[in-house]
Amino acid sequence: MQFAAIPLNLLGDKTSADYLNTGMWSKKAIAEAKRYCDVNLAADTSDNGFTTVPTQAELKLNPDAAYVHYVANETIGGVEFDYIPETGDVPLIADMSSTILSRPVDVSKFAMIYAGAQKNIGPAGLCIVIIREDLLGKAAAQTPTLLNYETHATNGSMYNTPPTYSWYMAGLVFEWIKERGGLKAMGEINGRKAAKLYAAIDDSDFYANPVTKANRSWMNVPFTLADADLDAAFLEGAAEQGLITLKGHRSVGGMRASIYNAMPEEGVDALVAYMQAFERTQG
Amino acid sequence: MQFAAIPLNLLGDKTSADYLNTGMWSKKAIAEAKRYCDVNLAADTSDNGFTTVPTQAELKLNPDAAYVHYVANETIGGVEFDYIPETGDVPLIADMSSTILSRPVDVSKFAMIYAGAQKNIGPAGLCIVIIREDLLGKAAAQTPTLLNYETHATNGSMYNTPPTYSWYMAGLVFEWIKERGGLKAMGEINGRKAAKLYAAIDDSDFYANPVTKANRSWMNVPFTLADADLDAAFLEGAAEQGLITLKGHRSVGGMRASIYNAMPEEGVDALVAYMQAFERTQG
Numbered sequence: 240m241q242f243a244a245i246p247l248n249l250l251g252d253k254t255s256a257d258y259l260n261t262g263m264w265s266k267k268a269i270a271e272a273k274r275y276c277d278v279n280l281a282a283d284t285s286d287n288g289f290t291t292v293p294t295q296a297e298l299k300l301n302p303d304a305a306y307v308h309y310v311a312n313e314t315i316g317g318v319e320f321d322y323i324p325e326t327g328d329v330p331l332i333a334d335m336s337s338t339i340l341s342r343p344v345d346v347s348k349f350a351m352i353y354a355g356a357q358k359n360i361g362p363a364g365l366c367i368v369i370i371r372e373d374l375l376g377k378a379a380a381q382t383p384t385l386l387n388y389e390t391h392a393t394n395g396s397m398y399n400t401p402p403t404y405s406w407y408m409a410g411l412v413f414e415w416i417k418e419r420g421g422l423k424a425m426g427e428i429n430g431r432k433a434a435k436l437y438a439a440i441d442d443s444d445f446y447a448n449p450v451t452k453a454n455r456s457w458m459n460v461p462f463t464l465a466d467a468d469l470d471a472a473f474l475e476g477a478a479e480q481g482l483i484t485l486k487g488h489r490s491v492g493g494m495r496a497s498i499y500n501a502m503p504e505e506g507v508d509a510l511v512a513y514m515q516a517f518e519r520t521q522g
Numbered sequence: 523m524q525f526a527a528i529p530l531n532l533l534g535d536k537t538s539a540d541y542l543n544t545g546m547w548s549k550k551a552i553a554e555a556k557r558y559c560d561v562n563l564a565a566d567t568s569d570n571g572f573t574t575v576p577t578q579a580e581l582k583l584n585p586d587a588a589y590v591h592y593v594a595n596e597t598i599g600g601v602e603f604d605y606i607p608e609t610g611d612v613p614l615i616a617d618m619s620s621t622i623l624s625r626p627v628d629v630s631k632f633a634m635i636y637a638g639a640q641k642n643i644g645p646a647g648l649c650i651v652i653i654r655e656d657l658l659g660k661a662a663a664q665t666p667t668l669l670n671y672e673t674h675a676t677n678g679s680m681y682n683t684p685p686t687y688s689w690y691m692a693g694l695v696f697e698w699i700k701e702r703g704g705l706k707a708m709g710e711i712n713g714r715k716a717a718k719l720y721a722a723i724d725d726s727d728f729y730a731n732p733v734t735k736a737n738r739s740w741m742n743v744p745f746t747l748a749d750a751d752l753d754a755a756f757l758e759g760a761a762e763q764g765l766i767t768l769k770g771h772r773s774v775g776g777m778r779a780s781i782y783n784a785m786p787e788e789g790v791d792a793l794v795a796y797m798q799a800f801e802r803t804q805g
Contacts, residue, residue, distance in 0.1 A: 240682075243666030271667055357683055364647045364685025381664055383526030384554055399523075400640055402647025402685070 241353045241366060242271035244386045245308065245332060249351070250276050251377040253305035257281040257329070259298070261320075262289045262313030263490070264334060272308070275379075279304060289316035291451045295325060306330040306350065312337040312456050315488045317448070317495065319456040323348045330374060337458050339367070340416060340500060342426030350374055358458065359500045361409035365402050416500070425500055432498050432507045433457040439511040445522040446514060463493035469521055470494070476517060482510055524636045524649060525554035527669045528591065528615060532634075533559050534660040536588035540564040540612070542581070544603075545572045545596030546773070547617060555591070558662075562587060572599035574734045578608060589613040589633065595620040595739050598771045600731070600778065602739040606631045613657060620741050622650070623699060623783060625709030633657055641741065642783045644692035648685050699783070708783055715781050715790040716740040722794040728805040729797060746776035752804055753777070759800060765793055 245268075246256060255277040258269045261284050272278050279301045282293035300307060307326040311333045312319040319338065323345065324331060330350030338344070339352070340359040346352065351370040357363035368388060375389040384390050390398050416425055437455060440446040440462050448455065448462045464470060473494070477485050487493040498507055528551075529539060538560040541552045544567050555561050562584045565576035583590060590609040594616045595602040602621065606628065607614060613633030621627070622635070623642040629635065634653040640646035651671060658672040667673050673681050699708055720738060723729040723745050731738065731745045747753060753769075756777070760768050770776040781790055 240666065240668045243668065247666070274664070274667075355683065357686075362685065362687040363683045364688055381557070383523065383530070383666070383669065384557075385523045385526065386666065386669075400638065400646045402645065402688070403640075404645040404688075404691075405647055405685070408687075 242268045246272050246275035247382040247386060248378045248388050249374060250305045255279055255304055257301055257304040257307040259309040261292050261310060261318055262316040264310045264313055268308060289318055290449045292318060292320050292454045304329050306332050308332045310334040312458055314459045315491060317456040317459045317461040318450050318454050321453045341429050341457055343422045361412050362405045365405040428504060429457050432504055435507050435511055436460050439514055443518055445518040458499055460496040461487055461493060473517055477513055480513055482513055525551045529555050529558035530665040530669060531661045531671050532657060533588045538562055538587055540584055540587040540590040542592035544575050544593060544601060545599040547593045547596055551591060572601055573732045575601060575603050575737045587612050589615050591615045593617040595741055597742045598774060600739040600742045600744040601733050601737050604736045624712050624740055626705045644695050645688045648688040711787055712740050715787055718790050718794055719743050722797055726801055728801040741782055743779040744770055744776060756800055760796055763796055765796055
């Protein structure tokens, strides 16, 4: 829903916005934005199959853009920004659906952060928007009242009946994170989880991940087997050990391990052990 | 969200829509529709304080309207349509948030029915839209993709990540209704619940409900005490017996019993017994 809401709320008297294209979610956001404004592709890594993110120096930013939009983590390519883009006076907007709560983030660098709940927050059906107050009140005339961020800001997010149970569940998740030591502790755990899994992939000639090391996602780890004919056997054997939903997105194939906050470090250890055993017997 | 989506999706090449104003939800729908089209108030019962619904003969329908919109049950006034308006060739749209699943309904009479889940379906955060297929594909150019009913119809309601847990809960509720005998049985239970509560009100000089008998809501029963100074004592005594959330909406005061499907007949019996005891000791 934010894909349309962002240009509707934030264009103001501008006619153009900058978008970075680093994968499928970027593309969806761009396609919807094009219905409302001129989109300047400030960066596009489709040429390398979305295996990197653009560097700061590569960004072709338009100083007159209404805002700069990027997706901090692309779930299908498994590619993640290792820095926060500098955009000067132009408001920076990040889709953090798959990054939020995975580690500390400097919120002050952003004009707006938004995130679907279904990764690290709670049940699907809830979206969190963190927006700088000076960006409110500029919505286009035809903006549906419930898509206008000002409506929610001035009504404590209760202009309509909110998704109460999802709020409650999110609250429990926030408490759970605090009890574990907050985002700093989550970041340490998640960093270790990702490092272990990528090490297992890189230490092997049987498994491969194409993403530049610095841009690898901590949350979504895609990998391929040297012989795709073994994919089905890999998935079957994994399922027997309780290692499930490892099939990669149909657009890229292979495997994908989603290791959000809810996945304990022991789960990654079990996956690594299974991968090594599978390679020994089948590789 | 539907209040904006309805004109955005259904105006087509028309410029005007008919709305019936029978209470607060009607007014909200009308206010949002006015942002997108001319609204013809085909009926308006604000003159009598929303204590009736208009009769078929009283409807001033515009034969060139894009559609006719009404709210089948107004939760604050506690007023409910006892008939389905005849609108000829003009599509009829009903907000059934507080009526759906309370009894059988002849869906074939409607071009579109929509309902927030939070009454008789499941957790808040889910909205069901039942729409005639020939009404799809007419959305205004600027309609956000996720507000376009065609998007959901052609993607099995899974264009975006749907509110999965709310779906699951709604499925459990549907099974629960079936186990109890379906909507016919629910209608019989709900009819009895409402009849008992209104009888207790009407049989007393201490309690009152201003709504015309034929238009009284089966789901939301507002009532006042003869002496509003006793309201606090009534609510306190009720809470002691586990009878809660009986305070009326701040816009009308008094009491309001919400007796949706989840309220068993025994709950209504307990409320009636409490009301009678309170009248004996305090009335």
